[in-house]
Amino acid sequence: MGIREQSGYDVRLDWGGEGVAALGRECAVLVVVDVLSFSTTTDLVVGRGGRVLPVRWRDERGIAHARAAGAVIAGEGAFTLRPSSVTEIPPGTLLALPSPNGATLCDAAAATGAHVLAGCLRNASAVAAKALELGGPVGLIAAGERWGVDIFGGGETFGPLRPCVEDQMGAGAIAAALAGLGAKLSPEAALAARSVDVGALASCVSGRELTEAGHGGDVALASRRDVSDAAPMRIEGVLA
DSSP states (O other), X not given: OOTTOOXXXXXXXXXXXXXXXXXXXXXXXXXXXXXXXHHHHHHHXXXXXXXEEEESOSSHHHHHHHHHTTOEETTSSSOOSSGXXXXXXXXXXXXXXXXXXXXXXXXXXXXXTOEEEEXXXXXHHHHXXXXXXXXXXXXXXXXXXXXXXXXXXXXXXXXXXXXXXXXHHHHHHHHHHHHHTTOOBOHHHHHHHTTOOGGXXXXXXXXXXXXXXXXXXXXXXXXXXXXXXXXXXXXXXXXX
């Protein structure tokens, strides 16, 4: 076992694109956790019988890809990346969801050959059960944020990783559910499992940013734990 590996454990945890690269060499399943907001919005869409096309950037390339797939593009109508915008999305909708964090990591994770799931607090137990059904080891990817990234500018340069409380808690909730199913957690995953405090979501940096921008309802939706049976899985480029 290399000093930087988490070999020997059923469940492992790492961060961002670097974490995908590390765990993609070890894990049969990768779970992307971007609680505010890609994974939460994806859970709500899939829970209503819709599908999500992850799109890295909302630029000409991303829009062309979405239109070629026949998808409704988030941001061009009633639906956006905000969870509250999709609570009444019609069943059967294919929603193209631009996100430089969650969507980008889903594509990177798929490139490793692993099964890819999108997890959050809402669907932690459902995703854990699906991950074990697919076989292990299971790698939990806490998305985090990137300092200095222009989300809407379509730039290619990523700033340094900013680990986020909400993604550690989301990954931790899934880790805890996996432990409850008998899986052996790495120290990294076990620490995240002990960190889950959904009440802290509203007061963490990301939660405060959204609330102060008038989006407290999105934080409330993301804070609900194990209220969904959806386990969005990437199949032919689409989460369903």
